[in-house]
Amino acid sequence: MTTVALRHRLAERGVDRVLLLLVPGAVFVALLFLYPFLYGLQLSFQPKDGGGPLANYRRFFTDAYLRDTIWITLRLGLPAALFNVLASIPIAYRMRGRFRGKRLITTLLVVPITLGTVLTAEGLIEYLSPVGWFNKVVMALGLVDEPVRLVHNYWGVLLSLVITGFPFAFLLTLSYLSGIDPTLERAAATLGASRGQRFRYITMPLLAPGLAVTFCLSFVLAFSVFPSAVMVGEPQGETHVISIAAYDTAFRDFDYSMGSAVAMIMALVMLVVIALVLLWRTTLYRGATGGKG
Amino acid sequence: MRPAAWLTWGALAFFMLNLAALVGAVLVNSFSTRWFGTWWPEGFTAAWYAEAWREYDLFDVLLVTLQVSLAVVVISVLIGVPTAYALARRNFPGKKLLSLLFLLPILMPPMTYGIPLATVLYKFHLAGSTAGVIVANLVPAVPFVVLTMTPFIEQIDTKIEAAARMCGARTSAVFLRVLAPLLVPGILAASILVLVRTVGMFELTFLTAGPDSQTLVVSLFYSVSAAGIRAQQTVDAMAVIYTASMLVLLVIALRFVNPTQLVTRLKDPAQ
Numbered sequence: 192m193t194t195v196a197l198r199h200r201l202a203e204r205g206v207d208r209v210l211l212l213l214v215p216g217a218v219f220v221a222l223l224f225l226y227p228f229l230y231g232l233q234l235s236f237q238p239k240d241g242g243g244p245l246a247n248y249r250r251f252f253t254d255a256y257l258r259d260t261i262w263i264t265l266r267l268g269l270p271a272a273l274f275n276v277l278a279s280i281p282i283a284y285r286m287r288g289r290f291r292g293k294r295l296i297t298t299l300l301v302v303p304i305t306l307g308t309v310l311t312a313e314g315l316i317e318y319l320s321p322v323g324w325f326n327k328v329v330m331a332l333g334l335v336d337e338p339v340r341l342v343h344n345y346w347g348v349l350l351s352l353v354i355t356g357f358p359f360a361f362l363l364t365l366s367y368l369s370g371i372d373p374t375l376e377r378a379a380a381t382l383g384a385s386r387g388q389r390f391r392y393i394t395m396p397l398l399a400p401g402l403a404v405t406f407c408l409s410f411v412l413a414f415s416v417f418p419s420a421v422m423v424g425e426p427q428g429e430t431h432v433i434s435i436a437a438y439d440t441a442f443r444d445f446d447y448s449m450g451s452a453v454a455m456i457m458a459l460v461m462l463v464v465i466a467l468v469l470l471w472r473t474t475l476y477r478g479a480t481g482g483k484g
Numbered sequence: 485m486r487p488a489a490w491l492t493w494g495a496l497a498f499f500m501l502n503l504a505a506l507v508g509a510v511l512v513n514s515f516s517t518r519w520f521g522t523w524w525p526e527g528f529t530a531a532w533y534a535e536a537w538r539e540y541d542l543f544d545v546l547l548v549t550l551q552v553s554l555a556v557v558v559i560s561v562l563i564g565v566p567t568a569y570a571l572a573r574r575n576f577p578g579k580k581l582l583s584l585l586f587l588l589p590i591l592m593p594p595m596t597y598g599i600p601l602a603t604v605l606y607k608f609h610l611a612g613s614t615a616g617v618i619v620a621n622l623v624p625a626v627p628f629v630v631l632t633m634t635p636f637i638e639q640i641d642t643k644i645e646a647a648a649r650m651c652g653a654r655t656s657a658v659f660l661r662v663l664a665p666l667l668v669p670g671i672l673a674a675s676i677l678v679l680v681r682t683v684g685m686f687e688l689t690f691l692t693a694g695p696d697s698q699t700l701v702v703s704l705f706y707s708v709s710a711a712g713i714r715a716q717q718t719v720d721a722m723a724v725i726y727t728a729s730m731l732v733l734l735v736i737a738l739r740f741v742n743p744t745q746l747v748t749r750l751k752d753p754a755q
Contacts, residue, residue: 206576209569216567216630217582223623224589224597231600281492298738299500305730306507307684309704310723313716314506317513322521324505354503386486408591415593418686418705434595434687442691447603458596465591 235452247452257453260433261460264414267345267432269464271352272409275360276402283365284394287373297365304358311351312422315342319350347423348430352413360409367401368394396476403472407465414461433457507727514720532717533725539718540707542725548614549699552689553682555618556625557675563622564629565671569663571630572637586627594624594687602691612694620688625678632677636670669740676737683730700726 201207238246251257282300286293306314319325321338329335341347371394379389417434424430437457441450514532516525536542571583589597601620605611610619640663648662686701693702704726707719 204576207574209574210576212566212570213582215563216586216626219563219622219626220585220589223601223619225585227601227604228597230604231597234600234603278495281488282496285489285492301734301738302731303503304680304684305727305734307701307704307723307726307730308686309701309708309719310507310510310727312708313720313723314510317509317720318502318506324509324523325502327523354506411591411593415595415687417595418690422705422708434593437595437599438691441599441603447599450599451603454596454599458592461593461596 231451232455234448235455237448239446239448247449248456250449251452251456256431257436260431260436260453261456263430264416264432264434264457265460265464267348267352267416267420267430268410268414271349271356271413272360272406274353275356275409275413276364276406278357279361279364279405280398280402283361283368284390286365287368300361301358303354306354308351308355308418309422311354312419315347315350315423319347342423344425345429348416348420348432351419351423352416355419356409356412359412360405363405363408364398364402367398367405370401371397399475400472403468403475407468410464410468411461414457414464433460510720510723514717514724516717532715532721535715536718536721536725539714540703540722542722544696545698545700545703548617548697549683551614552617552621552697552699553679556621556682557678559618560622560625560629560678561671561675564626564674565633565667567626568630568633569637572634573642586630589624589627590631594685597623598688598691601688605692611692612697614697616692616694617689617697617699620692621682621685623688624685625682628678628681629674632674633667633670636674637667640666673737673741676733676740680730680733680737683733700729 198207235247236244238244238250240246242249286296303311317323319339319341321340325341326338329339330337341350375397376389376393379393384392415434416432417438420426420430420432420435424432426435433453434457437450437453440446440453512525513519515528515530517527517529519525567586571579571586598620601623602611605616605620610616644662644666645658648658653662683699684701685699686705689699689702690705693699698706704719704722707714707722
């Protein structure tokens with residue numbers, strides 16, 4: 192076969208010189224993402240103190256202080272992601288269509304992105320402190336007798352995750368909702384469906400696959416919680432999350448091998464949760480939502 | 485209005501009120517001379533800002549932040565846009581696998597690949613310097629550019645390129661004089677989003693930065709950990725500076741990108 196003929200055959204399958212443009216990107220991802228990840232994976236099977244390739248993993252699952260980080264992180268990440276997604280549905284549902292002040296409300300809801308974890312943490316510490324505004328108001332109203340303790344424990348981290356995670360969940364949900372053709376709902380209305388029925392039987396089934404993706408992304412965000420667990424949590428106790436464990440073993444104890452093992456376990460747990468959600472998603476309706484999106 | 489609507493707006497108003505009070509507490513504290521246990525501080529001063537500026541070498545920190553984020557934006561666009569072009573225009577064997585590879589760095593928590601990445605960067609003596617921070621931040625930035633630019637390029641009509649070639653344009657001319665002007669809005673949007681993400685990226689910078697290569701977020705985190713020595717007001721002042729700069733970036737970003745469309749374009753990364 193001549194080279195010209197070969198080039199033609201390849202071009203038919205979409206392989207031609209344009210693919211050279213892929214080289215920098217592919218090399219980059221391979222070198223800086225894939226290689227470090229695989230390097231970390233093999234490093235995790237070479238424990239610093241010997242004891243066989245699985246020693247790190249055995250240590251993780253036998254040491255209660257390390258093992259519990261999985262549960263602690265899930266206990267923070269799942270409720271935070273679930274709350275963010277569920278709370279964005281009714282708000283996004285009312286933000287469809289055009290009305291006065293829509294841009295203002297969207298902007299207000301997006302602004303928390305700019306706060307960053309530190310300002311959120313400082314704010315939570317000051318606002319919710321025993322002598323802060325929140326406790327002053329609640330006590331002045333006579334709702335409680337002594338200050339409510341909401342920082343430097345589980346609740347502080349959960350609140351921080353909601354504040355930083357909600358804008359993302361809301362924006363995603365809103366964009367999925369905007370992608371659903373409004374005429375579908377109007378058609379249902381002409382057929383006599385009530386408001387509740389339209390939401391239950393028209394909007395929800397079309398929105399659910401999008402919500403699954405929103406949940407996954409919110410969960411990834413909440414699952415990797417690190418700075419706020421240190422600042423507004425109880426990093427050596429109730430909010431000793433898995434990223435703290437990974438960081439501490441790798442860069443405080445300088446046990447890169449164990450640190451990589453914790454990071455791999457973290458990735459695995461996250462992938463399992465996401466796989467479960469996406470598996471559930473395949474049972475949902477998938478197809479045109481009629482929108483432009 | 486119906487009760488459900490009242491409930492939704494009421495809950496939202498309650499949330500916003502608390503959030504405003506939360507931000508307000510930090511803002512007021514950063515300007516207060518002394519504030520403990522009372523409803524309102526004793527007096528106001530801007531001295532904490534000057535002190536934070538001096539104490540934390542904010543000029544240097546901001547300079548590093550600027551260097552890192554601009555370098556990340558430029559390099560990620562240079563690598564990402566050609567990749568996005570090839571992905572948008574060609575169907576080739578292994579395309580799905582490659583797309584998945586570009587999706588993973590965005591989907592994974594930075595901590596999971598950040599620790600092995602930092603280990604590798606330390607091995608090659610790159611970590612601890614500004615170059616190392618830039619390299620680490622590029623890992624999610626390049627895929628982000630690819631992911632946002634691919635749908636953008638897909639919607640540009642291929643006939644335009646064909647027409648340019650018909651008129652005798654060389655490949656370089658097609659790229660520079662036909663495609664580039666059409667791509668500018670998309671590149672601008674992607675750049676601004678990468679900029680916002682890089683300025684706000686904590687984990688990867690935290691794992692790879694040395695004392696002289698901290699960006700604002702990381703330096704802010706360290707200032708909180710080292711609190712106790714210094715007045716909390718300086719930390720608050722610095723946090724306000726960070727939020728103010730992020731706010732400026734976000735306002736600029738919102739001028740170029742419609743937030744709801746942005747995510748629609750990213751729709752269904754799982755497929």
